[in-house]
Amino acid sequence: MNDGKRGQASGVKMRKAPPVDANKLKGTGNGGCVVGYGNPGQCLPVVPPSHAAHADHGMDMAWTCGELRTIFVNGIKVQPGKDSLKLDSNKDGVACGAGDAG
Structure with a gap:
């Protein structure tokens, strides 16, 4: 039960999050x-940090x-055969x- 401290809503019963097996996660691009x-x-973001501000402007965003x-x-x-970049x-x-070069 939340105690109303630290910005929590008092009286709200919290459920424990279910465990997640990281080995069963699959990269889908989502x-x-x-x-x-x-x-x-692990996640390699689609957009490199140096290009994040330009992501919506149609610029090419290549990782180096x-x-x-x-x-x-x-x-x-x-993953074998998946080096698209x-x-x-x-x-x-x-x-x-x-x-590797670069």
């Missing part, structure tokens, strides 16, 4: 994630390894990993 990149629970590494320092896993130049399964 929610703004690029399909084919990351481990379960320099920008990707600001979020994923060691790169991000690529061409960020895994050495084809080792890690986009913008240690051996």
Whole structure:
């Protein structure tokens, strides 16, 4: 039961959120994630941070390894055959990993 403190509504009974198995989540592109990149629970946003302000203006928004590494320092896993952004130049399964250009 909420106690009415910290902006909660008093008298409202809260239910506990059900557990979520991250291994069962599937990337669908919904929610703004690029399909084919990351481990379960990770998301490579469709729009890179440097382009976020321009997302609605019809500009091309391309990820670079320099920008990707600001979020994923060691790169991000690529599912086999799913490197649509061409960020895994050495084809080792890690986009913008240690051996990738850019």
